[in-house]
Amino acid sequence: MAQDRTCDVLIVGAGPTGSALALFLAQQGVRVLIADKAADIYPLPRAAHIDHETVRIFQALGLAAPIMASCRQAPRYDFVNARGDVLLRFDGADRIGAGGWPAANMIHQPSIERALRDALHANPAITLRTGWTLQALAMDDDGATARFADGADETTVRARFVVGADGTRSATRALAGIALDDLCFDEPWLVIDAIVHDAARLPTINLQICDPARPTTCVLMGSGRHRWEFMLRPGETPEQATDPAFVAALLAPWNVEGAVEVERLAVYRFNARVAHRWRAGPVLLAGDAAHQMPPFAGQGMCSGLRDAANLGWKLAAVVAGDAPATLLDTYQAEREPHVRQIIALAMMMGRTVCELDPEIAAARDVQMIAARAQAGEMRPPAAALANGHLLAGSAAAGDYFPQFLGAAGERLDDVLGAGAWLLADAPIPTGEGGVRAADLSHPALAPFAAAIAEWLRTRDVPAVLVRPDRYVFGTGTPSDLQAAYRFATAAQSPVPDGAFIRESEMSIDGTYDVVVKSPMGERKSVLTVQSAGDRFTGTNAGDAGSFDVSGAVSGNTLTWQQKITTPMPMTLDMTATIEGDTITGSAKAGAFGSFPLSGQRTG
Ligand SMILES: Cc1cc2nc3c(=O)[nH]c(=O)nc-3n(C[C@H](O)[C@H](O)[C@H](O)COP(=O)(O)OP(=O)(O)OC[C@H]3O[C@@H](n4cnc5c(N)ncnc54)[C@H](O)[C@@H]3O)c2cc1C
Numbered sequence: 001m002a003q004d005r006t007c008d009v010l011i012v013g014a015g016p017t018g019s020a021l022a023l024f025l026a027q028q029g030v031r032v033l034i035a036d037k038a039a040d041i042y043p044l045p046r047a048a049h050i051d052h053e054t055v056r057i058f059q060a061l062g063l064a065a066p067i068m069a070s071c072r073q074a075p076r077y078d079f080v081n082a083r084g085d086v087l088l089r090f091d092g093a094d095r096i097g098a099g100g101w102p103a104a105n106m107i108h109q110p111s112i113e114r115a116l117r118d119a120l121h122a123n124p125a126i127t128l129r130t131g132w133t134l135q136a137l138a139m140d141d142d143g144a145t146a147r148f149a150d151g152a153d154e155t156t157v158r159a160r161f162v163v164g165a166d167g168t169r170s171a172t173r174a175l176a177g178i179a180l181d182d183l184c185f186d187e188p189w190l191v192i193d194a195i196v197h198d199a200a201r202l203p204t205i206n207l208q209i210c211d212p213a214r215p216t217t218c219v220l221m222g223s224g225r226h227r228w229e230f231m232l233r234p235g236e237t238p239e240q241a242t243d244p245a246f247v248a249a250l251l252a253p254w255n256v257e258g259a260v261e262v263e264r265l266a267v268y269r270f271n272a273r274v275a276h277r278w279r280a281g282p283v284l285l286a287g288d289a290a291h292q293m294p295p296f297a298g299q300g301m302c303s304g305l306r307d308a309a310n311l312g313w314k315l316a317a318v319v320a321g322d323a324p325a326t327l328l329d330t331y332q333a334e335r336e337p338h339v340r341q342i343i344a345l346a347m348m349m350g351r352t353v354c355e356l357d358p359e360i361a362a363a364r365d366v367q368m369i370a371a372r373a374q375a376g377e378m379r380p381p382a383a384a385l386a387n388g389h390l391l392a393g394s395a396a397a398g399d400y401f402p403q404f405l406g407a408a409g410e411r412l413d414d415v416l417g418a419g420a421w422l423l424a425d426a427p428i429p430t431g432e433g434g435v436r437a438a439d440l441s442h443p444a445l446a447p448f449a450a451a452i453a454e455w456l457r458t459r460d461v462p463a464v465l466v467r468p469d470r471y472v473f474g475t476g477t478p479s480d481l482q483a484a485y486r487f488a489t490a491a492q493s494p495v496p497d498g499a500f501i502r503e504s505e506m507s508i509d510g511t512y513d514v515v516v517k518s519p520m521g522e523r524k525s526v527l528t529v530q531s532a533g534d535r536f537t538g539t540n541a542g543d544a545g546s547f548d549v550s551g552a553v554s555g556n557t558l559t560w561q562q563k564i565t566t567p568m569p570m571t572l573d574m575t576a577t578i579e580g581d582t583i584t585g586s587a588k589a590g591a592f593g594s595f596p597l598s599g600q601r602t603g
Helices: 016-027 053-060 064-069 111-122 171-175 242-254 298-318 325-353 358-375 412-416 444-459 478-491
Strands: 001-011 032-036 049-051 079-081 086-090 105-107 126-130 132-140 141-148 153-165 179-197 206-210 216-220 225-231 260-275 283-284 420-424 434-438 463-466 471-477 508-517 521-532 536-543 545-554 557-564 571-579 582-588 594-601
Touching: 001 141, 001 298, 001 325, 016 032, 016 053, 016 111, 016 126, 016 298, 032 111, 032 132, 049 053, 049 111, 053 064, 053 105, 053 298, 053 412, 064 079, 064 111, 079 358, 079 444, 086 242, 086 325, 105 153, 111 126, 126 216, 132 153, 132 171, 153 171, 153 298, 171 283, 171 582, 179 242, 179 325, 179 420, 179 521, 206 325, 225 242, 260 325, 325 582, 325 594, 412 444, 420 444, 420 478, 434 478, 444 463, 508 545, 536 557, 557 582
Parallel strands: 001 032, 001 153, 032 126, 079 206, 153 283, 420 434
Antiparallel strands: 049 105, 079 086, 132 141, 141 153, 179 225, 179 260, 206 216, 216 225, 420 463, 463 471, 508 521, 508 594, 521 536, 536 545, 545 557, 557 571, 571 582, 582 594
8 A cells, every 4th residue: 555755855775875875864853754765785795995085975974994993905906917027006195195095995895784774773863664566756846756666565745856876777767768878898707706715825016917718806905895896798698707727727827726705696787878968857866876887996985085075965955945956967068077087087997907809918018117107106086176166266266175184193084073164264254054173273273284384385375165065166265155155055056166265366367388198298388378258269379280179168168079189189188277376277188088287387
């Protein structure tokens, strides 16, 4: 028999994304119902890695301690060829990242999901229903009505907003009529998860072995676990690949018999897809429902957690009546570009690893070894927001605000707590509209005051307003920042470019020495910029010749397209932000990913 229930936000899917979102919403007083078709968490390992920013998100939910308890660190992630030559290296994975936690953490996903599930159960503001499968969804101007199959029964839930966090095959996405953009990556891999009995016999770094005879991944997992992944060759079937003799032959070169015990075998097809729309009226998508990526960059779950952190405070503000529903449109605008960057990186890594042609692989090795010698070490692209709920044009708007650590291990977020922060180098009035205001003389900020002061000084600004998801809303004077934040949150649209920004902060015209660091080596050029309103013209002159450039200006950010002919003909999507005399940004080379751009004004 159908029962009617109501809630502010209905979340379909209690995987990591949906669970984290439910906890963020409940923290802010939103009535949440979260429903999952499974009886309990997914018990087998999936994600191997989470980054420092993801741990900081768990910290905001009070879960950093249980999650870090089952993590361990691997200092390096190497892509090597069949001979063991290093093609690509991500170093310093065990150093503290900007999020205030180790840059890379090897995990056991079920342990994380268990911590999240326990927190859902313990939270009285959250109603969790398991064994509920979404069957139908009707949307109207005031919300949505979802029908679930609940064993032999059916239940109807009426909600102002519905978030589909129901994974790759999202029923919410299908019922909302949202299509996927397929980025054309589809490779079958056998995943072997193992329980470790003798860690001394296993590698201590993460490896991608780019051997065309058998592309292979070997990574640490959470404490006491290890994983191998082997790409299936054309003609090999999942049934063959999971045969014990086949598995034993694959593991034989690793000489780990007796050192590990296989926990599970699974064949996955690694795909890359992005939903066209992440919002359709009252329905939003998050996590794997909105985007899927091959696991080579270890970012699928991390991306879902970033979605939850971004969407949580916005949905809460809309439900509370503090912001119009159009604030939710900034969610996709902010998150999708970073997700696409990460997918491009994961696909570039995947194409590097998955090459099966020995001649092409040999040419790749020569090129990558030479490029590595020039470009130095690689870093994953930092998550920075270009458009959305930002004070566009102010220094550092959209940047990730670091979690500074005190000498005794104190963490900034633990001291300042949830919500937005206004931090200033001189005394300021009390924060308004839920913004926590503090100047650097505040005793609680003593352990971090020097680091925050340095952050403000290098950007030449008196104050910063940090959003609840720890991205910089903007910088400027405290009163301008408060006014702009109020305007951006309550208004129908983001702050108009240039509003609340001092004229002197906005000069972008000039000449810049620019370097793009790509896996093919450093590309140096001289960029001239002459702006006129929201457009600019200029030249970009480097080794490959001098090109006229023209593009758009948004605040102090330039975007333009540039055609190149070497190493192959393609069009680069260029983005560059000018702060004072410094220019930083990226050159996006289609599916090959984005490469950092940096430089200095010379005239
Ligand atoms: C081999 C492998 C390696 C990976 N490595 C990494 C890594 O190193 N780092 C990383 O960050 N990520 C990694 N990932 C990706 C990561 O596992 C996923 O991105 C993450 O689980 C997505 O979380 P989610 O909550 O969005 O979706 P899911 O975890 O898929 O959760 C979706 C939930 O929705 C429920 N559901 C589905 N349909 C319905 C319905 N109709 N009604 C009700 N409920 C429904 C499901 O039961 C499930 O609980 C890896 C994945 C794989 C497979």
